[in-house]
Amino acid sequence: MIVNSRTKIVGLLGYPLSHSLSPAIFNYVFNKLNLNWCYLTFPLPSAEKINYFLDCFKDMGFVGLNVTMPYKEAVVPFLDEVSAFARIAGAVNVIHLQDGAFIGYNTDGRGFIDSLRELEEEVKQKKVVILGAGGAARSAALSLAMEGAEKIILANRTRERGEQLAQLIKSRFPQVETVAVRLSAEVKSYLSEADILVNATSVGMDGVSLPLEKEVLASFPTSGLVYDMIYSPPETPLVSWAKENNRKNTNGLPMLLQQARGSFQVWEGSELDLNLLTEAAEAALKEEFNG
Ligand code: NAP
Secondary structure, eight states, X not given: OOOOTTOEEEEEEESOOTTOOHHHHHHHHHHHTTOOEEEEEXXXXXXXXXXXXXXXXXXXXXXXXXXXXXXXXXXXGGOSEEOHHHHHHTXXXXXXXXXXXXXXXXXXXXXXXXXXXXXXXXXXXXXXXXXXXXXXXXXXXXXXXXXXXXXXEEEESSHHHHHHHHHHHHHHOTTSEEEEEESSGGXXXXXXXXXXXXXOSSTTTTSXXXXXXXXXXXXXXXXXXXXXXXXXXXXXXXXXXXXXXXXXXXXXXXXXXXXXXXXXXXXXXXXXXXXXXXXXXXXXXXXXXXX
């Protein structure tokens, strides 16, 4: 890849970013497609500097950004326009600098639903337990409600945050039964009747922690799908548990790839090939974990 004065710059804003596969995935794809684009990381330690960072980004005429933890909600007030879904979700994960204006989108929810489609997992009339109530959980819960889920159980460490999200779903989708509980053994009775279990907390990124006790997880039906949104490490503790206990499972890589596809669509208006993105992710994971 030759970076020159015409290179289009995109990148990832968040903190910390050392775990992210996005730069390796995007730059692999840009190389393969001979695109004069480059994907950088912008690890910003403090939310107080977001405005300053975005001003500099604008002055330098870069193309756009992905936004990740912990700034998906914090960037919203600094944008000129926000898509309808991102406004409802209160979180942005893609920014496009267009004619000097920052436009924010949220492709997490779409990416999540598309990745379930890839797994041939139907959402309509399903009961889903979501662990977490942060940006990723909000996008997933709203998209599941839009797609016709029957019941959504939100289990979060901070109960009020889960309750706020439950209220949002109830106000927008009154037909969906929505319950907020604490991330604890309280989840057990809901888990026993669920079809899909989604981990949208960051618990498991350390490679050792489970978001729920094994004894609680055991109540999840063997016919259910365990979906861990975490993709690094690729085999999360929850995915390991699901494999050992014969539950269908996935980590967050399919969602990340769908989300990457959605980001490029926003920036360039064309779709990246999913097979090429998968090839890029395999190369990135090999480099990260065996290299
Ligand atoms: P976020 O907005 O910061 O939310 C973090 C969530 O994790 C909150 O619900 C928080 O609970 C919970 N949490 C954090 N530490 C915890 C702990 N020690 N015990 C219990 N709960 C804890 O982050 P996010 O953007 O939603 O991301 C959440 C996860 O999804 C991350 O692992 C991220 O990598 C993953 N993700 C993956 C994709 C993908 O494409 N695969 C996309 C987006 C996100 P409190 O409310 O109590 O703080």
